[in-house]
Structure formats: structure tokens, C-alpha cells
Amino acid sequence: MRWPRLHGRGHLTGTMTWSLVVVPILVFPASRGYGTPWEAFFVFLAVVSGALSLVIGHSRPHAHRVAPAPRELLTAAPGLTAAALPFTAPGLAPWALHELAGQPTRARVIEAEPVVDPQEGDTGLTHYRIADAATERDLGRMRFGPRTRVAAGAVITVSVIPDDWLPPVATERLTDAGALATAFTALATVHVLACAATAAAWPRRIRN
Structure with a gap:
């Protein structure tokens, strides 16, 4: 069985859509998943995201190509950081949201x-x-x-949190939450930078 492959602009567009549209949308419901059966579901989505990034990164447009091209490996990077976001969101995102909007x-x-x-x-x-x-x-x-x-x-x-989006927490707990909120913010920043680097390095003209 061969995995379907995306090449050229479709390759880049698919990666950016998943990384900058789908994953950020998933992060918000994932932030409510801590300690619930839904937490396992978002971990599963993270695994799927990571697997897809590796499949795309190792796709080979030409049969004679032995190793993936640099642009294909680069395209895998946003997928890997995208996988990390829903994986860590149940444990880290709530603290960031309480820091931001609590x-x-x-x-x-x-x-x-x-x-x-x-x-x-x-x-x-x-x-x-x-x-x-x-x-x-x-x-x-x-x-x-x-x-x-x-x-x-x-x-x-x-x-x-307004509208009861997340369960309340004792404010004294937020003194320990700074590092967790910073870690999640840093991860989100790395994800955006990985997407920007991939888009900037992608050749302007690609033969499909």
C-alpha cells in the first residue's frame, strides 16, 4: 500500500492549512480536555499530525530519488510542531488562558x-x-x-475565565503556572516560526 502524496504548491498549501488553521482551532477544545476522556482523543490527533508530517516529508515526487528533498524535510517541521500543540494543550493551555484572561x-x-x-x-x-x-x-x-x-x-x-470556558483555579496556583504558560507560548511561537520558515524557503516555482 502506498501513501497518497502531495507535491508542489498543493504540498505547501496542505501543510500550511493544517498547521495554521486546523491545529489552532483544535487547541482551544483541547485546552478543556484535561482529566477527561477527550484528553486521549487530542493525544491521538497529535500522533496523527506527527505521522502525516513524516509521510509528507518523506514523499518522493520522482521514483529515482533515494532521499527526500530538502524542501520536503522542511515541510515536515511545521507538522511536528503542530503535533506538539494538541499533545500539550490539555496540560499547558489552561494555565496560559488563565494568565491571559483569568x-x-x-x-x-x-x-x-x-x-x-x-x-x-x-x-x-x-x-x-x-x-x-x-x-x-x-x-x-x-x-x-x-x-x-x-x-x-x-x-x-x-x-x-469569562463564559466559564475553563474550570476556575485558585489564584495562588497561578504563581506556579508562569513556567507552564511560558512553555506553551514558546511552543506556539516556534510553531509559527517553523511555518514561516517553510513558506519563505519554498521555491517560487515548483514543478508538480
Whole structure:
């Protein structure tokens, strides 16, 4: 079985469309996938993206060509960085979004349920449900609560994303999130630069 191959302008257009249109769209829903069955789905998409980039990068327009041409190897680069984005988005993107758009909000703890392992007992983790302390609006379950467990009824400060796109997190957790947000921003920047380098280095005239 032979993989279908893209050559010339179609090769470049397909790579750029996947890298600069499809993947950025996937990153947003992937950012909500942390700790859910959807996380595995976005990891699968990342693997598919990486595999496609390698297939395209090693396509051979001419039967006599033994090794892939430099432009084909270059075209594989955006595919590899594109694969890294949905793979890391569930764990890194939420922190970047909270850093960018999070609004500090005073919240009241409605429920505080310790996470207990049947064999090891108390894990030190807690499942929280919170509400806006001023309006009593339900803010849903909190992904990452305070470092020190608090009881129901306590009022804490959390970061809330408008329209409840992501679960809230305790603001004190954001002091540890800077490095994660920076890592994801750096990865996105490398991806864009890889796409720009590929487009700039691609020959103006290509024989299909």
C-alpha cells in the first residue's frame, strides 16, 4: 500500500492549512480536555499530525530519488510542531488562558470532598464546588484548589475565565503556572516560526 502524496504548491498549501488553521482551532477544545476522556482523543490527533508530517516529508515526487528533498524535510517541521500543540494543550493551555484572561473572583466553597484512595487513604487532593461569593452564581467544580485544604463555607480567591470556558483555579496556583504558560507560548511561537520558515524557503516555482 502506498501513501497518497502531495507535491508542489498543493504540498505547501496542505501543510500550511493544517498547521495554521486546523491545529489552532483544535487547541482551544483541547485546552478543556484535561482529566477527561477527550484528553486521549487530542493525544491521538497529535500522533496523527506527527505521522502525516513524516509521510509528507518523506514523499518522493520522482521514483529515482533515494532521499527526500530538502524542501520536503522542511515541510515536515511545521507538522511536528503542530503535533506538539494538541499533545500539550490539555496540560499547558489552561494555565496560559488563565494568565491571559483569568479574572480574580471571590468565591465561596459549596462542597469540599477529599479524594480518598481505597488502598492509600487520603491523597491530599480535594474536589471542590464553588459559587461567586457576591452573586451566589454557581462557578462549577474547581480544577486546582488552594494548596492547603479548606472546608465548605470558606471564601477564597479564584481565577475565572469569562463564559466559564475553563474550570476556575485558585489564584495562588497561578504563581506556579508562569513556567507552564511560558512553555506553551514558546511552543506556539516556534510553531509559527517553523511555518514561516517553510513558506519563505519554498521555491517560487515548483514543478508538480
